[in-house]
Amino acid sequence: MGDGLRSGIIGAGFIGGVHAHAVRAAGGQLVAVADHSPEAAKGGAARLGARAAAESAEALIEADDVDVVHICTPNHLHAPLARLALRAGKAVVCEKPLATTLADAEEIGALATEHGSVTAVPFVYRYYQSVLEARARVRSGEVGQLWLLHGSYLQDWLSTSSDVNWRVDASLGGASRAFADIGVHWCDLVEFVSGHRIVRLSAQRKTAIASRESAEQVSTEDIATVQFETDLGAVGSVVVSQVSPGRKNRLWFSLDGAEQSLSFDQENPETLWVGSRAHASVVPRGVTPRRSANPLLEPLPPGHPQGYQDCFNALVGDLYQAVSSGSAGAPEELPGFADGVRAARITQAVLDSVATESWVPVG
Numbered sequence: 331m332g333d334g335l336r337s338g339i340i341g342a343g344f345i346g347g348v349h350a351h352a353v354r355a356a357g358g359q360l361v362a363v364a365d366h367s368p369e370a371a372k373g374g375a376a377r378l379g380a381r382a383a384a385e386s387a388e389a390l391i392e393a394d395d396v397d398v399v400h401i402c403t404p405n406h407l408h409a410p411l412a413r414l415a416l417r418a419g420k421a422v423v424c425e426k427p428l429a430t431t432l433a434d435a436e437e438i439g440a441l442a443t444e445h446g447s448v449t450a451v452p453f454v455y456r457y458y459q460s461v462l463e464a465r466a467r468v469r470s471g472e473v474g475q476l477w478l479l480h481g482s483y484l485q486d487w488l489s490t491s492s493d494v495n496w497r498v499d500a501s502l503g504g505a506s507r508a509f510a511d512i513g514v515h516w517c518d519l520v521e522f523v524s525g526h527r528i529v530r531l532s533a534q535r536k537t538a539i540a541s542r543e544s545a546e547q548v549s550t551e552d553i554a555t556v557q558f559e560t561d562l563g564a565v566g567s568v569v570v571s572q573v574s575p576g577r578k579n580r581l582w583f584s585l586d587g588a589e590q591s592l593s594f595d596q597e598n599p600e601t602l603w604v605g606s607r608a609h610a611s612v613v614p615r616g617v618t619p620r621r622s623a624n625p626l627l628e629p630l631p632p633g634h635p636q637g638y639q640d641c642f643n644a645l646v647g648d649l650y651q652a653v654s655s656g657s658a659g660a661p662e663e664l665p666g667f668a669d670g671v672r673a674a675r676i677t678q679a680v681l682d683s684v685a686t687e688s689w690v691p692v693g
């Protein structure tokens with residue numbers, strides 16, 4: 331288990347706080363926090379309850395008393411910091427996207443393999459029990475041949491011109507915004523549950539709000555729509571938006587097969603909808619209880635709702651377990667850097683498809 335593992339978090343914003351809770355839930359000790367300045371690190375360390383503030387991200391990575399580095403910074407810093415952390419022999423959790431270019435993501439992925447590092451990219455929605463239930467049902471064969479995979483991931487926190495965030499700036503966030511930030515979650519989740527891989531796609535993207543207060547012209551997309559085909563013969567589509575009023579974090583999918591359709595809604599995650607020609611019902615979580623690899627992170631019984639933070643705790647718990655027991659012990663649910671590289675390939679295909687106005691293969 332993660333007992334005794336010592337953690338450092340770089341970046342003390344919203345997601346840094348989520349990581350801090352997860353470190354504790356996994357039995358780790360949060361020894362240091364780094365941020366964009368020593369002063370910001372002090373504030374961050376106090377807020378996140380870390381033992382100390384690090385002078386810099388580099389100092390945190392090099393520190394002898396840090397075993398696991400959590401990278402929670404703006405996107406343009408992910409690759410350089412992950413590179414340093416891997417070279418320093420640390421286990422690394424890096425927020426997605428792994429890098430703002432495909433070349434960097436591939437290099438980081440290869441470096442992790444070369445070092446035999448234990449890594450994670452928080453594709454956290456894999457850990458909902460209803461999602462695992464859906465995956466088990468697909469694997470059992472009861473859903474039949476899947477032929478249509480569809481859904482959306484919608485948010486509204488950037489839906490007015492006064493909504494500003496570093497992600498809007500391509501030099502900090504990367505050339506793709508809505509798709510690289512949340513579209514990749516949907517693709518990861520649907521590939522994870524269905525066992526299919528997206529092999530070709532055609533995409534559109536739109537910047538709905540072309541100029542924002544405090545930001546010049548915006549080049550990154552607020553909306554993306556993607557049609558695709560999979561290696562196992564399904565077709566599908568996903569709509570991604572960060573400008574859909576009233577939609578907070580609405581990740582929804584439907585996987586439609588010859589015998590059943592399964593659908594999941596992240597904002598209502600306690601049930602899985604299962605439809606057949608004769609009957610439709612909602613299956614409450616807990617019908618097929620799934621145990622966690624980490625005994626500290628056993629899911630609560632049905633009726634005691636599982637949330638985003640619980641999923642995050644389970645993911646970090648799996649990583650810490652793998653660090654303690656050697657990388658071979660990582661369960662298949664745990665998304666690693668290879669999954670981050672996969673997301674970067676799909677994102678690049680979306681950008682290429684838009685640029686060429688054509689269907690493109692996913693590399």
Ligand code: SOE
Nearest residue numbers: 345426454485511512515579
């Ligand atoms: C913001 O869009 C964000 O926090 C994403 O960065 C996360 O990955 C997603 O889980 C929730 O929304």
